[in-house]
Amino acid sequence: MSVLGISGSMRKDGNTSLLVKAVLERCERAGIKTEFISLAGKEIKPCLGCEKCKEKDWCVVKNDDWGEIMEMVLDCEVLVIGSPTYYFDVCGHLKNFIDRSYSLYHRRKLAGRKAVAVAVCANKGGARTIETLEGFLNSHEFSYLGWVRGKGYLEGEVTQDARGLKRAQEIGDKIVQLLSPHD
Ligand SMILES: Cc1cc2nc3c(=O)[nH]c(=O)nc-3n(C[C@H](O)[C@H](O)[C@H](O)COP(=O)(O)O)c2cc1C
Incomplete structure (x- = not known):
């Protein structure tokens, strides 16, 4: 039982x-x-x-590092996948990672895992970033638990976004509820 977090940003601690x-x-x-991996410094070819x-x-x-x-x-039970918003969408580095998951799409090898989409933007475009992540997760037939959107521009600024952090905690609690053993 494990939760894997991925940040697609090139800012490792962004x-x-x-x-x-x-x-x-x-x-x-x-x-x-839980496990966390940042794609910063990882090589992900397009x-x-x-076919x-x-x-x-x-x-x-x-x-490269994709595999x-x-x-x-493939090993996780819940995937928490996050991207910074670049031009109203996911960043290119994460998009390369997502595009190569096509290899697992044909036989729906990722299906059944649970997932959360996370996006950060400075001002506008976070909703579309989430939509792209949802497109990825739904195509693969993940069970979608919801999204978290935060605001911040400079590294660390999202810690000032009380709404975003609250949402992150709520989604975290939802995962806990789903993964905790029930009577
Ligand atoms: C190439 C580039 C494009 C960006 N495009 C947008 C955008 O469309 N909308 C927005 O609100 N912020 C945009 N930003 C700002 C980032 O989304 C913002 O700084 C975010 O906090 C970065 O997250 P990170 O620290 O995880 O990298 C852009 C930043 C870069 C570098």
Whole structure:
């Protein structure tokens, strides 16, 4: 039983990481195992559109960090996936990661896991970022638990966004409820 948080931002300790971690923190407090990974400093090559993954059931692009991180997604029970908003959408680095998950789409290898979408923007466009993440999660047939949107521009500013943090805690509590054993 584990919750995996991913931040797609190139700022390792930026706003997206902070908001994703705020969700994870709630789970940790309840004794649930969590893992966090930042895509900052990771090499994620783009999808080649070669369609070879239809036969291989895995992305044929080699020698980067995509495979190791995707193995973690396959291992998790709940995915908390977050992106900074770049031009009203997810950032390119995370989009590369998402595009390569096409290799798992053909046989719905990610289906059934639970997921939360997280987006941070300075001002506008966070809703569309969430929509893109929802498109990814719904295509793969994750069970969608909801979204968290935060506001912040400079690194760390999202910690001033009381509404965003509250939402992160609420979603964290929802995960705890779902993963806790019931009578
Ligand atoms: C290339 C780029 C594009 C951006 N586009 C938007 C945007 O469309 N709307 C917005 O509100 N903020 C935009 N921002 C601001 C970031 O979303 C904001 O700084 C966010 O907190 C970054 O999150 P991070 O610290 O996790 O990287 C943009 C920033 C960059 C670098």
